[in-house]
Amino acid sequence: LEVQCSRNLDQEFVKKSKFKISSSIVQQVLESNQPVLTNDAQNDNRFTGIFSVQGLKLRSVLCVPLRDEEKSIGVLYLDNRFERGVFNRYHLRLIQAFADQAAIALRIAWLLEEAKKREEDLKKSQETIMELNKKLQKELEKQKLRYASAIRKASSPPTKKRPKLKHDYSSIITQSPKMYEIFKVLDKVCNSNVPVLIQGESGTGKELIARALHFNSKRKKKEFVSENCGAIPQTLMESEFFGYEKGAFTGADRRKLGLFEVANGGTLFLDEISEMDPDMQTKLLRVLQEGEIRRVGGKETIKVDVRIISACNKDLAEEVKKNHFREDLFYRLNVITIQLPPLRERKEDIPLLVDYFLTKNAKKMGKPKKSVSQEAMDILLDYDWPGNVRELENEIERACALSKDMITPDILSPTLLSGERVRDEGSKTYQGTLKEILQKEMEEVERRVILQTLERCKWVKSKAAEALGISRPTLDMKMEKYEIHRSV
Ligand SMILES: Nc1ncnc2c1ncn2[C@@H]1O[C@H](COP(=O)(O)OP(=O)(O)OP(=O)(O)O)[C@@H](O)[C@H]1O
Ligand SMILES: [Mg+2]
Numbered sequence: 001l002e003v004q005c006s007r008n009l010d011q012e013f014v015k016k017s018k019f020k021i022s023s024s025i026v027q028q029v030l031e032s033n034q035p036v037l038t039n040d041a042q043n044d045n046r047f048t049g050i051f052s053v054q055g056l057k058l059r060s061v062l063c064v065p066l067r068d069e070e071k072s073i074g075v076l077y078l079d080n081r082f083e084r085g086v087f088n089r090y091h092l093r094l095i096q097a098f099a100d101q102a103a104i105a106l107r108i109a110w111l112l113e114e115a116k117k118r119e120e121d122l123k124k125s126q127e128t129i130m131e132l133n134k135k136l137q138k139e140l141e142k143q144k145l146r147y148a149s150a151i152r153k154a155s156s157p158p159t160k161k162r163p164k165l166k167h168d169y170s171s172i173i174t175q176s177p178k179m180y181e182i183f184k185v186l187d188k189v190c191n192s193n194v195p196v197l198i199q200g201e202s203g204t205g206k207e208l209i210a211r212a213l214h215f216n217s218k219r220k221k222k223e224f225v226s227e228n229c230g231a232i233p234q235t236l237m238e239s240e241f242f243g244y245e246k247g248a249f250t251g252a253d254r255r256k257l258g259l260f261e262v263a264n265g266g267t268l269f270l271d272e273i274s275e276m277d278p279d280m281q282t283k284l285l286r287v288l289q290e291g292e293i294r295r296v297g298g299k300e301t302i303k304v305d306v307r308i309i310s311a312c313n314k315d316l317a318e319e320v321k322k323n324h325f326r327e328d329l330f331y332r333l334n335v336i337t338i339q340l341p342p343l344r345e346r347k348e349d350i351p352l353l354v355d356y357f358l359t360k361n362a363k364k365m366g367k368p369k370k371s372v373s374q375e376a377m378d379i380l381l382d383y384d385w386p387g388n389v390r391e392l393e394n395e396i397e398r399a400c401a402l403s404k405d406m407i408t409p410d411i412l413s414p415t416l417l418s419g420e421r422v423r424d425e426g427s428k429t430y431q432g433t434l435k436e437i438l439q440k441e442m443e444e445v446e447r448r449v450i451l452q453t454l455e456r457c458k459w460v461k462s463k464a465a466e467a468l469g470i471s472r473p474t475l476d477m478k479m480e481k482y483e484i485h486r487s488v
Contacts, residue, residue: 022052060086167216176346200340203390206311214267222266230275248297273310357396447482
């Protein structure tokens with residue numbers, strides 16, 4: 001029991017009022033939902049033996065229920081300890097009528113309070129929903145951009161069939177028509193001795209091509225010698241390439257063969273040729289013209305039969321223009337030029353290369369092959385790969401080390417998600433009627449949402465369908481429409 005409000009005859013607040021009323025009478029009224037009126041409680045049979053009545057020496061008591069439909073929500077309690085018969089039937093009717101009004105007022109107040117609280121809760125949830133919606137919208141927008149851009153970039157020329165080739169290029173993973181054209185050229189020059197210059201950005205596979213040339217030629221039984229011209233100090237270049245005789249200089253305590261002699265009958269791959277110093281350029285030119293070398297400190301000339309393949313990630317013709325590279329040497333080296341396209345210009349190779357590196361990694365680690373989620377693949381397809389295949393290889397290796405069995409977007413390097421793509425999207429041009437554009441954009445969003453949900457539900461279709469609020473057959477139909485499959 002709780003007393004909400006109490007007054008004495010002088011309209012004063014009654015202290016400790018809870019102990020100054022008959023809780024038994026109050027309880028009875030509450031339970032029966034009927035009023036109690038007594039002229040002299042102490043001599044009323046109904047209350048004999050009731051402690052509170054006797055203890056408080058109650059005389060006149062009037063207690064009426066605050067009725068809310070069938071039950072009491074409280075009582076109005078009046079008493080007088082000194083006089084008998086203070087309250088009569090008339091008072092009872094009056095107080096009950098008042099109590100009935102009060103009960104209605106209370107009910108309305110509560111309802112209002114509840115409504116207000118609900119309104120506040122609703123407002124709060126609405127705000128949360130709006131916040132979440134905004135986040136979702138942003139995420140969706142981002143995903144949409146990413147997907148659209150990936151599609152655009154990946155839909156470069158349709159993959160042609162691998163051309164019929166004389167030689168084996170299976171070490172070079174590709175399905176790119178541009179690379180097939182290169183294979184055709186390689187096929188023609190494998191067995192001739194013409195010098196080949198391979199140009200291309202870092203990591204595009206220049207050395208791989210050079211090796212393919214060598215191992216597809218009659219020279220394959222002899223050495224393939226690879227030298228990075230940027231890595232040898234200028235002073236050691238001559239002895240590195242041409243070797244030296246015993247006693248040629250202090251420390252030369254025995255004869256040493258140079259790279260030309262080691263590569264005799266085989267191939268010498270001159271990587272980063274643009275870094276060769278002018279003096280060495282002149283000496284190299286002479287060897288190429290005469291087909292013979294002289295060891296440092298030696299007198300005799302030695303005939304060498306070496307195929308020269310050079311590589312450069314700068315534009316060598318530009319280096320000639322800038323007087324950084326001898327023009328005559330340039331023409332000597334550049335009989336056949338292979339220009340390797342960067343990875344971003346042959347994005348169709350990305351899935352193949354990813355699969356290849358996943359297999360390679362699994363073998364290396366002796367573990368089952370990992371897979372890449374479709375979302376992660378979209379990101380890989382969308383990225384520009386300034387470090388080309390080498391960068392992709394490193395990324396897959398890193399992701400394999402970090403992932404359990406599936407590579408998902410959160411595992412990929414943050415650089416892959418940087419602004420590049422968004423900038424691209426800014427220049428997106430739309431074509432068609434508004435209806436057509438919206439239809440296309442909506443379909444893209446729909447595809448992304450379905451894909452995301454499937455991935456979130458670990459590809460349990462019934463769960464995904466439930467989460468999306470569509471039926472299983474509808475989900476199947478949409479997956480077919482958007483060609484959604486679980487990725488490699
Ligand atoms: N098409 C490809 N298929 C399989 N692996 C490739 C392919 N292209 C490149 N790679 C791999 O990528 C890495 C870089 O290739 P490579 O060393 O041939 O590039 P590069 O052009 O010589 O680079 P850099 O200019 O930095 O020397 C190597 O591990 C190579 O095996
Ligand atoms: Mg290289």
